[in-house]
Amino acid sequence: MQREAAIREPLILGHKTYKDITDDVVGPIMGPAPLGWKIMITISSIIALYGVGCILYLLGTGIGVWGLNKTVDWAWDITNFVWWVGIGHAGTLISAVLLLFRQKWRMAINRSAEAMTIFAVIMAAVFPGIHMGRIWVSYWVLPLPNQFGSLWVNFNSPLLWDVFAISTYFSVSLVFWYIGLIPDFATIRDRMTKPLSKKIYGILSFGWSGRAKHWTRFEEVSLVLAGIATPLVFSVHSIVSMDFATSVIPGWHTTIFPPYFVSGAVFSGFAMVQTLLLIMRKGMKLENYIHVKHVEYMNIVIIVTGSIVGVAYLTELFISWYSGVEYESYAFINRFSGPYSWAYWMMMTCNVISPQLFWIKKIRRSLVATFALSIVVNIGMWFERYVIIVTSLHRDYLPSSWGEFHATSIDIGIFIGTLGIFLTLFLAFARFFPVLALNELKTILKSSGESYKKEQAQ
Amino acid sequence: MSKIFHVMYDDDAKVLAAASTLVGQGIRVKDVFSPFPIHGIDPIIGVKRTRLAICSFMYAMTGTSLALLGMWYFMINDWPMNIGGKPSFSLIENITAFIPVTFEFSVLCGAHGMALTYLLRNGTLPGMPATNPDPRTTDDKFVVEISTDNNSMSADEIESAIRATDLLELSIKDA
Numbered sequence: 001m002q003r004e005a006a007i008r009e010p011l012i013l014g015h016k017t018y019k020d021i022t023d024d025v026v027g028p029i030m031g032p033a034p035l036g037w038k039i040m041i042t043i044s045s046i047i048a049l050y051g052v053g054c055i056l057y058l059l060g061t062g063i064g065v066w067g068l069n070k071t072v073d074w075a076w077d078i079t080n081f082v083w084w085v086g087i088g089h090a091g092t093l094i095s096a097v098l099l100l101f102r103q104k105w106r107m108a109i110n111r112s113a114e115a116m117t118i119f120a121v122i123m124a125a126v127f128p129g130i131h132m133g134r135i136w137v138s139y140w141v142l143p144l145p146n147q148f149g150s151l152w153v154n155f156n157s158p159l160l161w162d163v164f165a166i167s168t169y170f171s172v173s174l175v176f177w178y179i180g181l182i183p184d185f186a187t188i189r190d191r192m193t194k195p196l197s198k199k200i201y202g203i204l205s206f207g208w209s210g211r212a213k214h215w216t217r218f219e220e221v222s223l224v225l226a227g228i229a230t231p232l233v234f235s236v237h238s239i240v241s242m243d244f245a246t247s248v249i250p251g252w253h254t255t256i257f258p259p260y261f262v263s264g265a266v267f268s269g270f271a272m273v274q275t276l277l278l279i280m281r282k283g284m285k286l287e288n289y290i291h292v293k294h295v296e297y298m299n300i301v302i303i304v305t306g307s308i309v310g311v312a313y314l315t316e317l318f319i320s321w322y323s324g325v326e327y328e329s330y331a332f333i334n335r336f337s338g339p340y341s342w343a344y345w346m347m348m349t350c351n352v353i354s355p356q357l358f359w360i361k362k363i364r365r366s367l368v369a370t371f372a373l374s375i376v377v378n379i380g381m382w383f384e385r386y387v388i389i390v391t392s393l394h395r396d397y398l399p400s401s402w403g404e405f406h407a408t409s410i411d412i413g414i415f416i417g418t419l420g421i422f423l424t425l426f427l428a429f430a431r432f433f434p435v436l437a438l439n440e441l442k443t444i445l446k447s448s449g450e451s452y453k454k455e456q457a458q
Numbered sequence: 459m460s461k462i463f464h465v466m467y468d469d470d471a472k473v474l475a476a477a478s479t480l481v482g483q484g485i486r487v488k489d490v491f492s493p494f495p496i497h498g499i500d501p502i503i504g505v506k507r508t509r510l511a512i513c514s515f516m517y518a519m520t521g522t523s524l525a526l527l528g529m530w531y532f533m534i535n536d537w538p539m540n541i542g543g544k545p546s547f548s549l550i551e552n553i554t555a556f557i558p559v560t561f562e563f564s565v566l567c568g569a570h571g572m573a574l575t576y577l578l579r580n581g582t583l584p585g586m587p588a589t590n591p592d593p594r595t596t597d598d599k600f601v602v603e604i605s606t607d608n609n610s611m612s613a614d615e616i617e618s619a620i621r622a623t624d625l626l627e628l629s630i631k632d633a
Contacts, residue, residue, distance in 0.1 A: 203585050219495050
């Protein structure tokens with residue numbers, strides 16, 4: 001049997017048996033919905049419906065209802081897109097990269113982080129879709145034979161690479177998540193007493209029976225999917241960054257964009273995982289599975305990626321000066337001292353200064369501080385994208401066309417609406433799906449469970 | 459008449475011990491049902507290493523070829539576009555711009571091809587009936603399945619060998 005150093009903190013607290021793990025996760029699914037959940041899903045559905053209303057109004061009227069103008073022709077739409085895609089990155093990082101590195105602590109958080117990834121990518125996909133204006137011709141992004149020539153889509157364009165990257169990322173994440181869910185759905189199926197629920201979970205579990213050969217294949221598939229999802233995570237946000245980096249706009253035309261965007265994505269993704277899981281562990285009584293050590297590990301990832309982001313901000317500033325290109329240095333001087341300097345300093349404070357507080361062990365292990373800082377980081381990362389997009393566009397080469405961007409109520413409504421849709425989907429997941437990877441947690445119980453570790457130490 | 463034995467254990471260590479003992483006595487174990495993968499059971503009961511990773515590689519290579527062939531046709535052969543003076547009449551000179559889509563498409567084919575193969579080979583598909591002998595095997599119990607069909611020993615001999623292991627329950631069915 002696998003053993004673990006006695007000084008390593010246990011990952012599962014208290015004395016748990018295999019049955020306890022099943023009961024702790026399946027129990028809330030079988031019981032009635034708690035009042036808190038009902039209140040939360042009602043509020044989030046109302047917000048979601050408002051967002052859907054704003055989207056429908058936009059589709060019916062045109063993207064003129066956004067605050068865009070001929071100078072700032074990308075603003076909240078693409079900011080929200082990049083923000084949501086970035087949030088999605090934590091899930092795949094936790095489930096794929098940490099699997100390759102054999103990090104056992106990921107097992108308590110991977111299922112919900114992957115769910116978050118999938119919902120975040122769906123929200124991200126809304127924005128490029130609706131910003132086309134005529135969403136009913138969105139299939140034009142695919143290389144389909146047509147009556148224009150055939151005139152094909154441009155494979156030299158990073159915007160088209162994005163189509164392939166986001167759709168591959170979404171569908172592969174979904175498959176990765178579902179393959180892991182199948183055995184856990186089988187656990188629920190075999191414990192459900194209500195006939196309709198039993199039937200539904202029976203269909204969802206694909207008739208999984210837990211045969212030895214199937215488990216061997218399951219582990220191989222998980223490992224290979226992790227292996228190919230790892231470069232996929234890095235490629236997706238690199239390609240998103242190339243939407244900007246391959247253009248000739250000062251402030252966008254930067255070679256450090258791919259690594260800078262990827263670490264920013266992981267940074268914001270982990271912050272969102274913290275925000276959601278700190279509430280979920282409390283609401284679903286999972287404190288023994290997701291405890292302070294898990295939070296601390298995630299905070300360490302936040303310090304590392306937050307510091308990379310900080311270094312990237314400073315590198316950008318230095319290079320814009322060192323390049324000697326007037327346009328390039330103006331873009332950056334204008335960022336921190338121009339009309340949008342408030343957004344720039346907001347971004348700097350939230351993303352560079354605040355995560356450094358996690359160097360202090362007390363803060364890193366404090367749940368309240370983590371929750372507060374995770375929200376700060378999410379706000380900061382939204383502003384990072386806003387700063388990159390809007391400040392680089394609003395003062396272009398011709399001073400006569402300089403302008404500013406002012407968000408309209410529809411800009412705000414759609415963004416808030418996507419938060420509502422996201423939360424509604426996540427709450428539905430927390431109610432009906434196994435929120436912890438049961439089959440994986442059971443494999444580490446004896447090596448990382450608190451009581452088992454104590455027994456071994458004696 | 460052939461018989462099927464379903465031996466239930468309540469711990470993965472006990473399953474491993476029992477399976478080695480039974481196999482050591484020349485009894486062939488047909489299958490093991492468990493709530494999570496038991497590491498080390500495969501060589502004991504004779505489960506061969508899966509070749510799904512090789513499948514995935516072949517699917518991914520198919521994806522690579524299809525992506526390159528497609529982009530060669532769209533961008534070079536059928537309608538070369540002059541985009542900022544980039545070379546548009548030669549695949550090899552234009553290939554750097556095609557790397558991202560080639561990579562994404564390879565991953566797409568590799569991942570989905572493997573996942574589909576996995577589900578089809580397992581026979582785990584939407585609506586398939588569950589075949590685990592006891593619902594507790596997806597919770598905290600483990601069942602070892604032994605059939606008299608692929609064993610030379612008699613049912614009584616097998617049963618006495620099974621009873622000697624640290625088992626929880628035994629059910630014997632006529633096949």
